[in-house]
Amino acid sequence: MVTENQCDLRKLFSTFSKLFHQHPETRFPQHKSTASLAQEFIAFFDNKIRRIREDLDRSTPDNVLEFRDVAGECQFTTFTSVSSTELTAIVGSMYLKSCDLDPIPGCIMKDCFTTVRPVITKIVNLSMESGKLPTDLRVASVKPLLKKQSLSPDEFKNFRPISNLSFLSKVIEKCVAKQLIAYLDANNLNVIYQSAYRKLHSTETALIRVHNDIAMALDQKRSVILLLLDLSAAFDTVDHCILLSRLSSRFGIGGTALEWFRSYLSDRTQFVNVNGSISERHVLQFGVPQGSVLGPLLYSLYTSPLSDIANKHGLSFHFYADDTQLYITFETSSLNEMELSKSKLEACVHEIDTRMLLNKLKLNREKTELLLISSLHRARPPLLHLDVCDERVLTSPKAGNIGVFFDEYLSMVPQVTAMCKSAFYHLRKISLIRKHLTFDAAQLLVHALITSKLDYCNSLLYGLPKHVTKQLQRVQNAAARIVSLSPKFCHITPVLMSLHWLPIDL
Numbered sequence: 001m002v003t004e005n006q007c008d009l010r011k012l013f014s015t016f017s018k019l020f021h022q023h024p025e026t027r028f029p030q031h032k033s034t035a036s037l038a039q040e041f042i043a044f045f046d047n048k049i050r051r052i053r054e055d056l057d058r059s060t061p062d063n064v065l066e067f068r069d070v071a072g073e074c075q076f077t078t079f080t081s082v083s084s085t086e087l088t089a090i091v092g093s094m095y096l097k098s099c100d101l102d103p104i105p106g107c108i109m110k111d112c113f114t115t116v117r118p119v120i121t122k123i124v125n126l127s128m129e130s131g132k133l134p135t136d137l138r139v140a141s142v143k144p145l146l147k148k149q150s151l152s153p154d155e156f157k158n159f160r161p162i163s164n165l166s167f168l169s170k171v172i173e174k175c176v177a178k179q180l181i182a183y184l185d186a187n188n189l190n191v192i193y194q195s196a197y198r199k200l201h202s203t204e205t206a207l208i209r210v211h212n213d214i215a216m217a218l219d220q221k222r223s224v225i226l227l228l229l230d231l232s233a234a235f236d237t238v239d240h241c242i243l244l245s246r247l248s249s250r251f252g253i254g255g256t257a258l259e260w261f262r263s264y265l266s267d268r269t270q271f272v273n274v275n276g277s278i279s280e281r282h283v284l285q286f287g288v289p290q291g292s293v294l295g296p297l298l299y300s301l302y303t304s305p306l307s308d309i310a311n312k313h314g315l316s317f318h319f320y321a322d323d324t325q326l327y328i329t330f331e332t333s334s335l336n337e338m339e340l341s342k343s344k345l346e347a348c349v350h351e352i353d354t355r356m357l358l359n360k361l362k363l364n365r366e367k368t369e370l371l372l373i374s375s376l377h378r379a380r381p382p383l384l385h386l387d388v389c390d391e392r393v394l395t396s397p398k399a400g401n402i403g404v405f406f407d408e409y410l411s412m413v414p415q416v417t418a419m420c421k422s423a424f425y426h427l428r429k430i431s432l433i434r435k436h437l438t439f440d441a442a443q444l445l446v447h448a449l450i451t452s453k454l455d456y457c458n459s460l461l462y463g464l465p466k467h468v469t470k471q472l473q474r475v476q477n478a479a480a481r482i483v484s485l486s487p488k489f490c491h492i493t494p495v496l497m498s499l500h501w502l503p504i505d506l
Contacts, residue, residue, distance in 0.1 A: 027153035077255030131259030163291035
């Protein structure tokens with residue numbers, strides 16, 4: 001039974017999942033022993049990246065594209081010492097998972113942090129002052145996880161490596177990341193339209209900007225070609241030498257700070273843990289650590305020259321980590337302008353592909369998606385495909401874009417349909433155990449699993465017709481009845497008022 005005291009949302013999700021067996025025990029390929037299976041997994045993950053890198057090395061063009069430096073006179077050469085007070089605030093803001101590498105669980109370490117704070121503060125500052133990250137903190141514990149429960153567990157390719165790093169490693173990374181982000185913000189070195197891992201930026205701000213540009217184009221009797229690019233194992237194939245060179249030349253990072261990043265990337269190792277059986281450690285020659293604090297930020301800096309290419313070809317763009325949105329508008333009735341826009345987009349993607357090859361990144365052409373967005377009330381342009389790096393990409397009626405479905409008329413109907421389908425699935429599950437829940441626990445569960453879905457990127461739904469938003473109102477009404485234990489056909493307005501829930505349409 002869920003009680004009022006169980007207010008930790010992660011524990012709540014876990015309890016809810018176990019009640020309905022949503023996360024059954026992880027299945028693995030057939031094996032003689034877990035020790036041999038762990039060894040097979042680490043070999044598979046290692047060989048997969050090596051094969052991709054070998055293919056990239058063979059495909060790399062001879063020409064080298066140079067891009068402007070943006071750092072100018074600004075430099076970042078040393079880290080500032082962190083005080084005990086600052087470190088307490090940093091650790092307090094972190095969510096720490098248990099890691100096999102920690103002598104005690106991270107949650108316990110966090111609770112007793114005041115006791116060990118002087119020692120950890122000393123270690124953090126020594127690392128930043130010396131420009132070195134201890135070797136023991138450059139190790140990752142990897143657990144294989146099925147990408148989807150519907151996939152066969154007998155094939156290694158259906159598993160993804162989930163990395164976990166030690167508590168102390170994440171604390172040091174967080175301190176470094178805080179100072180690096182402050183430097184980039186103070187000197188305007190960030191790519192303007194890169195929304196990942198930046199304060200006051202999110203998937204929603206990225207999508208609002210793109211959605212608004214498209215909506216304005218449709219209002220001006222124009223159409224939009226939107227191309228969504230996908231990368232294969234993007235974080236895992238990053239070249240360390242290129243990354244360090246880019247940090248230096250493009251972002252002005254040098255001295256002890258650059259040496260720290262060199263130490264951070266060098267001689268990293270990982271091992272696979274399968275039900276307590278541990279594989280041999282393998283050296284990571286490429287990539288930025290997934291599951292780390294700095295990995296995603298370094299990846300964003302690594303791919304920053306892509307913005308120069310998009311600007312060069314006159315395209316609008318928006319990045320979110322390795323999700324790339326490229327788009328261009330044209331006069332709906334002008335076939336010549338449509339062909340010109342198509343040519344610009346094809347030339348830009350060709351140059352991006354070349355740049356990615358030079359940077360040891362692989363464009364996944366099979367998962368690249370194309371949308372031609374036009375007004376429902378005007379004749380649709382005859383664009384049917386785009387030639388992307390020797391591959392023909394056909395237009396789609398809808399495409400997933402950072403967790404939101406965009407469609408060919410920007411109606412957002414597929415997104416609303418998906419939201420309602422997911423919400424009603426969870427509501428049916430909650431209704432089965434509602435009689436065992438307190439009022440507060442039921443309301444907390446609904447907010448965590450239902451209201452959060454209605455809230456995600458809801459600004460994109462502003463101005464939609466009543467018959468579309470009415471579907472979302474049905475979800476809210478059903479949730480209110482389950483929480484309040486109200487009859488199915490009772491008048492809903494008093495129920496919503498008693499719960500202090502605002503209706504979908506105000």
